Amino acid sequence: MKKVQVISEFSEYVSAAELPVEEKELLTKAEAAAKTAYAPYSKFKVGAAVLLDNGEIVCGSNQENASYPLGLCAERVALFAASAQHPGIRITHIAVTSSSKNPTAPCGACRQVMAEYESVHKNEMQILLKGAAGKIIAADGVKNLLPLMFSGKDLNG
Ligand code: THU
Numbered sequence: 561m562k563k564v565q566v567i568s569e570f571s572e573y574v575s576a577a578e579l580p581v582e583e584k585e586l587l588t589k590a591e592a593a594a595k596t597a598y599a600p601y602s603k604f605k606v607g608a609a610v611l612l613d614n615g616e617i618v619c620g621s622n623q624e625n626a627s628y629p630l631g632l633c634a635e636r637v638a639l640f641a642a643s644a645q646h647p648g649i650r651i652t653h654i655a656v657t658s659s660s661k662n663p664t665a666p667c668g669a670c671r672q673v674m675a676e677y678e679s680v681h682k683n684e685m686q687i688l689l690k691g692a693a694g695k696i697i698a699a700d701g702v703k704n705l706l707p708l709m710f711s712g713k714d715l716n717g
Pocket of ligand 1 (some may be wrong): 599602604605621623631632634664665667
C-alpha cells in the first residue's frame with residue numbers, strides 16, 4: 561500500500577480588476593447570464609459564460625423544473641449550448657458566478673462535463689469562479705477541481 565497525494569492549484573484574485581480584460585469581460589457576461597436564470601424553487605441564480613477558441617462567447621443560466629431533478633446547472637446549459645452551436649471548437653475559458661458568498665463552486669456533474677470537453681478537444685480550460693463578493697478563483701484545467709476524473713479512455717479498460 562502507498563499513500564498518494566493529489567495537489568490542486570488555483571489562483572485567488574481579490575477582485576475582477578486584477579484580471580486580464582478578456583477574463584473580466586467574461587465574468588461580466590456570466591453575471592448578466594445569472595439574471596436570466598429560471599430558479600423559482602431554489603431562488604439561487606447562477607450564470608456561466610464560455611469563451612471559445614474562435615472568440616465566440618456562449619452563456620447559460622440554471623434552469624429548474626417543478627420536477628426538481630430535471631433542472632440543469634448554468635455551467636452545463638452553457639457548455640452544451642457552446643458544443644451544439646460550435647461543434648468541435650475548443651473551449652478556452654468558463655466563468656461562473658452567483659450570489660453565493662464564496663466563489664461559486666461547480667457541482668461534480670458540471671466538473672465531469674468540463675472534463676469531457678477538455679478531453680475531446682485536447683485542451684484544458686481556465687475556470688473562473690466568482691460569488692457576490694469580489695474574490696475570484698481561477699483554475700487552469702478541471703484536473704484542479706476533479707482529481708481521478710472519469711474519461712472515455714476508462715471505457716476501454
Ligand atoms: N447550480 C448551478 O447552476 N451551478 C452550480 O455550480 C451549483 C448549483 C444551480 C442548480 C440549481 O438550480 C440551483 O443552483 C440550486 O442548487
